[in-house]
Amino acid sequence: MPVANGYCVKCKAPREIRDPEQITMKNGRPATEGRCPVCGTRIFKIGAPEPAAPPERGEAPASPGETGTRL
Ligand SMILES: [Zn+2]
Numbered sequence: 001m002p003v004a005n006g007y008c009v010k011c012k013a014p015r016e017i018r019d020p021e022q023i024t025m026k027n028g029r030p031a032t033e034g035r036c037p038v039c040g041t042r043i044f045k046i047g048a049p050e051p052a053a054p055p056e057r058g059e060a061p062a063s064p065g066e067t068g069t070r071l
Contacts, residue, residue, distance in 0.1 A: 006032065006034065006036075006045035008039065008041055011038055011039055011041075017035070017036075017043050020032050020033070025046070029046065030046075031044065031045065032044070032045045
């Protein structure tokens, strides 16, 4: 299960990011911003919150019987 984890500088420990929000840094890279569930300090982590590939290319999953050519 994809859980956004970041490092809390106040707890000095890795924490799960609460209310993760995907933002874009000035250099165009995705980042995740949220809060520490323990102390509420802002946690910032470089990278998208969910690394799972989002289906954006419109590639429908192969349905049996529709197309006979599958690898
Ligand atoms: Zn904390």
